[in-house]
Amino acid sequence: MTTPSAPLDLLYTDTEEELRAAVRALLADRCDAATVLARAESGSPHDPALWHTLAADIGAAGLLVPEKLGGAGAGHREAAVVLEELGRSVAPLPYLTGSVLTVEILLGCDPSAPEVASLLREIAAGRQICVPALPLTQAPGAPLPPPVRDTGGGVLTGSVGSVADATAADVLLVLADTGLHAVPATAARLTPLVPLDLTRPLASVSLESAHGVRLADPATARAAVAGALLSGAGLLASEQLGLAEWCLAETVAHLRTRHQFNRPVGSFQALKHRLARLWLDVAGARAAARAAADALATGAPDAPLTVAVAQAYCSGVAVRAAEECVQLHGGIGMTWEHPAHLYLKRAKADSLALGTAGHHRGLVADFAELPAP
Template sequence: MSHESHESHQSHESHEPNLLYTDTEDALRDAVRSLLTDRAGHQDVLDRIETGDPYPAGLWPALAAGIGAAGLLVPEKLGGQGASHREAAVVLEELGRAVTPVPYLTAAVIATETLLALTATEAPATAHTATEGPAAALLAELAAGERTAVLTVPLTTAPRTGFTATGPVRAVADAVAADVFLVPRPTGLYAVPAAEATVTPTTPLDLTRPLATVDASGAAGTLLAGPEAARTAVRRGLLAGAGLLASEQLGLAEWCLEETVRHTKERFQFNRPVGSFQALKHRMAHLWLDLVGARAAARAAADALAAGAADAELTVAVAQAYCSGVAVRAAEECVQLHGGIGMTWEHPAHLALKRAKADQLALGSTGHHQDVLADLMDLPAPA
């Protein structure tokens, strides 16, 4: 897969957004959708969550290393694909559509972006620049799909909030899938092998994104960066995560609408499809309009992150403030317009609704991102 290098996107000058999908992105979408259809359809996910282990066997290595999705954000000189957030966003759209249980957002986006901040050439020498140092070595392993890293912060942590661990950390997403933790401590950012930490699974609302309490306080770990560089790196990782989470929400909402349209065409009442009833057509038309806006917001966030645009934080805040609500509305409509079957455990609509509700709090609530947006635009809060 040939892409422009990651550095070529890091232009902080004026940026003209491009929301259209490229041929490369369309080809990547086809590959990911084909893999998920074969290995992780909705029925497969429903069957897996019954076992308490939602991760489909062999799917993460196939996605991370086989397709190369784990290294999309990593420059070629560090062993990655040299692509950008635009391509990663396409992967997340497909993962959202299928509500796929894989640690892509946590490992290939948040943890990877955190490490990239430490290996950037403009970083201080103490942050292990270029291709040298433990951060770069770990990043190469992540890009190759050889290891899976997770940043030990609660899933609800927003980019501006920041976080340092001084004891057990609750609600860490995909911790059970990690073999190394990136632990932000008051003294800096540390890489801690998962075997040296205590991981206690908890019961989440969204069974396709497992949560756990991680206690790495007894492990020394390897120092990756000092306190200041660590704060900057963690914020960059969380910002990228929040921006690309909008693409996951977009994909989820698109599936919900498509599935609802399909069902209402096939479900008959009074000798006609229920989808022909005007009230239902209006509801689905309104949802389609919501999706048009969500697609623009999600694509703008991915494009701004890829270009290193000066207004990336603003664009991410817009995407999260809007897309999280659209995903929840789409999932709610999917459940309701399916009637009785939509309320059952056997139908995948509840997977979408639970993921949408969990995503609504992930990486900052809607209200938090609205506050960020107001602050960046210097909009006074209502009296």
């Protein structure tokens, strides 16, 4: 007789709300729209001082790291709350890559190994930023890219394209034919790419006889990466939720104050209907994102299905919310001075990150044993 799984808990705990309040206050003070716009246009969006405050002072970088390794010993639900707030402000910080994907990969290796444990401690303390050298579009359930070649003794040669936040990293996690290796970012040649989303920089990573420290064997490494991609896709839904919530709230606020024909624009019935539909979409996205975070936190056996459903749904909601935000702001929504375009670009980029909505719908069909004709 099998034990039934615990019911999903979609509500936020008091602890999660306190964490949200701390992160939101920090971002409101130091990552407002004008600051993000200026940093995005500068070509160097990453803010090391802001990252240190979030990662070390608030302790967000170590939420998924066990306490014995210097982390908070929290879980995916708490990390999801942080990502909601980062999405709400389109913060140019390497949290998804550096504190979710990387930590999940390292925990999927042997956390008791000295090299892995040391790296986890550095990440949790906010002293190092480590990102996986994987394409941002790499999806869970899809074949991994060809590994980098190990020419012997941990000397790596090869290249990986479209790596997110590589330019902000101190260490890169590289999947080689001999396993997972930690490579100093200074040992790689990083070629910045022109991304659609200016708040999440991309780069091509080239390794030419770069020395790395081996962290895991090939089988363990590939399993760890697969697990991390699943968690990353599930928590990306929370970032998309935060983004959609900001777009909805900002649009409603604008339509309340914008007047035409001596009436608030928001009083027009056609716009009311559009906002009502968007509100329903966002409410559904909140349920899907919270379900994915809770399933990952509890290790639910149906977590892969729940994550696929969340990504299949939240991806489109974020894009629709951002498109409505731009359009319903009228002329100002089309200007560079208004942050709406940053949200649209992040939503579009997120719709490709860690698998498209179409890819995740295919996974849902596979899990339901209803393959496409």
